[in-house]
Amino acid sequence: MHLLDVTKILGSRERPMFLLAELWVNRKTARDFYGAEPVIAEEPGLGLADYWGVQFDCGMKIFFEFFHLSSECGLIYSDMPCVQHLQRHLRLWHDALQIFPEDVFELDRNSMIQRFHHVMPELLELHAYQVWRQGDDGNPMPMGDPTTRRDAQCWSAELESSMHKQIYWVSRCDDVSSKTQPLWPDGR
Numbered sequence: 001m002h003l004l005d006v007t008k009i010l011g012s013r014e015r016p017m018f019l020l021a022e023l024w025v026n027r028k029t030a031r032d033f034y035g036a037e038p039v040i041a042e043e044p045g046l047g048l049a050d051y052w053g054v055q056f057d058c059g060m061k062i063f064f065e066f067f068h069l070s071s072e073c074g075l076i077y078s079d080m081p082c083v084q085h086l087q088r089h090l091r092l093w094h095d096a097l098q099i100f101p102e103d104v105f106e107l108d109r110n111s112m113i114q115r116f117h118h119v120m121p122e123l124l125e126l127h128a129y130q131v132w133r134q135g136d137d138g139n140p141m142p143m144g145d146p147t148t149r150r151d152a153q154c155w156s157a158e159l160e161s162s163m164h165k166q167i168y169w170v171s172r173c174d175d176v177s178s179k180t181q182p183l184w185p186d187g188r
Helices: 027-034 083-089 091-096 102-116 149-160
Strands: 002-004 018-023 039-043 047-055 061-067 074-078 097-099 129-134 140-147 168-172
Touching (some): 018 083, 083 140, 129 149
Antiparallel strands (some): 002 047, 018 074, 129 140, 129 168
């Protein structure tokens, strides 16, 4: 994980940032955890806010916004609208995360996907990949719900590094509504 230069993100119209959650922790606690020196900017009508961002090894970028008026809660944005991926990276604050219901920002999310899909084609494949594991009986077992390729690969790598050794892999869903057609790691 490394810190991002948020001055390149603030107000950028080149790539979307999707609002996914509130983080109910003190802004200093969150900032210190990441070792971030925030960029402080004035938001018209809302006052000063601290901004910082991080990029995880898998490529996921998240961006924090903590208004000075309320130092006990911040907003979390991500470069992809993938809540489960955000939750995996912020397990430490599981109880402090308040995920926004998907339908709250559906119109905004769909507008951003339509506007940016030509520079980020992965936005058109938000539920196109499935994580699988080989069950104790040798049969493939789906893990969780279909998700983005980046999230599936990140989660699979995390599972493979755990103490419980099993075979995990990621495959593209032939039919996003179905989890019954896995490709084995060897392609069969």
